[in-house]
Amino acid sequence: xxxxxxxxxxxxxxxxxxxxxxxxxxxxxxxxxxxxxxxxxxxxxxxxxxxxxxxxxxxxxxxxxxxxxxxxxxxxxxxxxxxxxxxxxxxxxxxxxxxxxxxxxxxxxxxxxxxxxxxxxxxxxxxxxxxxxx
Amino acid sequence: xxxxxxxxxxxxxxxxxxxxxxxxxxxxxxxxxxxxxxxxxxxxxxxxxxxxxxxxxxxxxxxxxxxxxxxxxxxxxxxxxxxxxxxxxxxxxxxxxxxxxx
Numbered sequence: 243x244x245x246x247x248x249x250x251x252x253x254x255x256x257x258x259x260x261x262x263x264x265x266x267x268x269x270x271x272x273x274x275x276x277x278x279x280x281x282x283x284x285x286x287x288x289x290x291x292x293x294x295x296x297x298x299x300x301x302x303x304x305x306x307x308x309x310x311x312x313x314x315x316x317x318x319x320x321x322x323x324x325x326x327x328x329x330x331x332x333x334x335x336x337x338x339x340x341x342x343x344x345x346x347x348x349x350x351x352x353x354x355x356x357x358x359x360x361x362x363x364x365x366x367x368x369x370x371x372x373x374x375x376x
Numbered sequence: 377x378x379x380x381x382x383x384x385x386x387x388x389x390x391x392x393x394x395x396x397x398x399x400x401x402x403x404x405x406x407x408x409x410x411x412x413x414x415x416x417x418x419x420x421x422x423x424x425x426x427x428x429x430x431x432x433x434x435x436x437x438x439x440x441x442x443x444x445x446x447x448x449x450x451x452x453x454x455x456x457x458x459x460x461x462x463x464x465x466x467x468x469x470x471x472x473x474x475x476x477x478x
Binding site for chain 1: 380388402409411472
């Protein structure tokens with residue numbers, strides 16, 4: 243956001259009104275602006291922890307899928323030091339340092355593979371069970 | 377689309393395909409197990425899919441700073457998606473069937 247400084251050295255006696263309006267508008271916007279993406283990503287962790295808590299307590303999820311949902315936390319945990327490393331060493335966002343970006347994202351791919359395998363097995367087992375009872 | 381190397385693209389696209397497959401498998405499992413709460417979980421996984429699309433679109437356009445709003449949208453749908461996941465897991469826990477363990 244660009245903050246326009248009021249032009250107080252304008253030739254008239256009155257300060258530059260449009261510039262003042264623009265400044266106050268910018269300050270107001272700064273106060274009511276939406277939370278930053280980093281704050282949102284950090285915030286998103288809490289409902290995810292709640293999700294894991296209820297899913298574990300429900301004892302309904304296939305074991306491998308549950309491990310997969312927990313592995314997502316490993317991905318989140320890896321992106322934090324990887325992001326700091328990208329900033330400090332490359333002065334870049336993580337998404338712009340390909341090898342770090344890919345190495346971090348591979349944990350999400352791994353987590354999702356476990357979720358798929360877990361539910362695939364659950365579907366196959368349930369099909370077999372339904373066939374037995376019918 | 378050259379900021380991401382081919383292997384990094386493959387990693388991204390596989391994650392999205394896997395998440396979609398998981399949604400589909402959980403939908404099937406809801407029918408097979410007779411536990412309708414699973415259907416809710418599969419629907420609750422959709423906002424995260426939108427989030428992933430935002431990220432991939434931003435990467436496709438080489439992480440252009442003018443498209444940073446896509447990252448904010450990604451972060452917002454991540455918050456929303458994790459809340460919907462939590463609600464679905466809460467329903468699963470509420471309606472838990474004691475001995476049914478796959």
